[in-house]
Each structure stands twice: as structure tokens, then as C-alpha cells.
Amino acid sequence: MKKDFETIRAALEEHLSSINENTSEIQALFDYLHELDVKMDKLSQRLDQTQLTKNIRQEEVSISPLTxxxxxxxxxxxxxxxxxxxxxxxxxxxxxxxxxxxxxxxxxxxxxxxxxxxxxxxxxxxxxxxxxxxxxxxxxxxxxxxxxxx
Structure with a gap:
């Protein structure tokens, strides 16, 4: 019976170890996703700014000469x-x-x-x-x- 408890204990420790590894991996993935989110926000802001600049330049061209x-x-x-x-x-x-x-x-x-x-x-x-x-x-x-x- 003691041997069975040791086997169960070893299995639980192995399971606990894999949970801890998964937790670390999940945290690393979360950090990576957060970095990606920040970069996407910056890219979105730059894209918006580029579109605004493009629209302003198009407006410049659209004024016809006046009499x-x-x-x-x-x-x-x-x-x-x-x-x-x-x-x-x-x-x-x-x-x-x-x-x-x-x-x-x-x-x-x-x-x-x-x-x-x-x-x-x-x-x-x-x-x-x-x-x-x-x-x-x-x-x-x-x-x-x-x-x-x-």
C-alpha cells in the first residue's frame, strides 16, 4: 500500500510540475500578447496619422484656381x-x-x-x-x- 501511495505521490508531483511549467508558459504568452497589443496600437496610430496626412494632401490638390x-x-x-x-x-x-x-x-x-x-x-x-x-x-x-x- 505504501508503494501505491508513493506512485500516486510521484504522479501528483509530476502533475504539479507540469502545471507550474504551463503557468510559466501561459505567463510568457500573455506578456508576448501584451507586447503585440502595444505594438499594434502604435501601428494603428501611425496608420491614422498617415491617412490624415494623405487626406490633407488630397485636399490641397482639390482647390481649383479662382477667378x-x-x-x-x-x-x-x-x-x-x-x-x-x-x-x-x-x-x-x-x-x-x-x-x-x-x-x-x-x-x-x-x-x-x-x-x-x-x-x-x-x-x-x-x-x-x-x-x-x-x-x-x-x-x-x-x-x-x-x-x-x-
């Missing part, structure tokens, strides 16, 4: 912090009020991001803040004194 009237309307909107109505744009640019909606529509079609707002049945326009910042840094629309002389 003199469109540049004038753009400049009126660009220099104002508050949204402007068609009439206010016409007053600032000394353009006929009937021509302003066409210029605003043309700006939108050429890729200038304008934000619209409504108040008392009047529509107001404002240049998107991020685009305004980009214009200040990169001159995306190519506004220059020479462009107004031509």
Missing part, C-alpha cells in the same frame, strides 16, 4: 471672423448682390470649405476654421497681390 471675383469674395470671407450674408459680402466687395450667390456657389464647387448657417430666413457663410488656418500657413488658394492685379 478675380471668387478671390474677392474669398478674401471678404477670409478676413471676417463672423459669418456673412450675401448682402454683407456684396457690401464688403462692392459687387452687385446678384453676382455674390454665383461666386459663393463657385467657391464651394472649387473645393473651398464654407460653413453655412441660417438666421431669420437669411443664409450666412463662413470659411471653415481649419481651412482658414491652413490658408494662413500654406496659401492654398494662392492669394497674392499679383493675383489681384492680373
Amino acid at each position: 478675380f471675383e471668387e478671390r474677392t469674395v474669398f478674401l471678404a470671407l477670409y478676413t471676417e471672423e463672423e459669418p456673412l450674408s450675401y448682402q454683407e459680402i456684396a457690401d464688403k466687395t462692392n459687387m452687385p448682390a446678384s453676382l455674390v450667390p454665383e461666386c459663393v456657389s463657385s467657391l464651394i464647387q472649387k473645393g473651398v470649405p464654407l460653413q453655412r448657417s441660417y438666421c431669420n430666413n437669411h443664409i450666412f457663410f463662413q470659411i471653415n476654421k481649419q481651412f482658414k488656418e491652413r490658408q494662413a500657413k500654406e496659401n492654398v488658394v494662392n492669394l497674392s497681390l499679383q493675383s489681384f492685379i492680373e
Whole structure:
């Protein structure tokens, strides 16, 4: 009987030893998976940043050249912090009020991001803040004194 207990004890010790080995292996695998997860998060962040940069570059290309009237309307909107109505744009640019909606529509079609707002049945326009910042840094629309002389 003592021999049987020794055999059972040896089997239990062997089983315990293999459990301990498995625990160490599981911990090592967990650590490895954690490292992979951290690396995947970093890769995901870099991919997101790359996509944002790519989208910004695509936006740069999408602005078509503006006519003199469109540049004038753009400049009126660009220099104002508050949204402007068609009439206010016409007053600032000394353009006929009937021509302003066409210029605003043309700006939108050429890729200038304008934000619209409504108040008392009047529509107001404002240049998107991020685009305004980009214009200040990169001159995306190519506004220059020479462009107004031509």
C-alpha cells in the first residue's frame, strides 16, 4: 500500500510540475500578447496619422484656381471672423448682390470649405476654421497681390 501511495505521490508531483511549467508558459504568452497589443496600437496610430496626412494632401490638390471675383469674395470671407450674408459680402466687395450667390456657389464647387448657417430666413457663410488656418500657413488658394492685379 505504501508503494501505491508513493506512485500516486510521484504522479501528483509530476502533475504539479507540469502545471507550474504551463503557468510559466501561459505567463510568457500573455506578456508576448501584451507586447503585440502595444505594438499594434502604435501601428494603428501611425496608420491614422498617415491617412490624415494623405487626406490633407488630397485636399490641397482639390482647390481649383479662382477667378478675380471668387478671390474677392474669398478674401471678404477670409478676413471676417463672423459669418456673412450675401448682402454683407456684396457690401464688403462692392459687387452687385446678384453676382455674390454665383461666386459663393463657385467657391464651394472649387473645393473651398464654407460653413453655412441660417438666421431669420437669411443664409450666412463662413470659411471653415481649419481651412482658414491652413490658408494662413500654406496659401492654398494662392492669394497674392499679383493675383489681384492680373
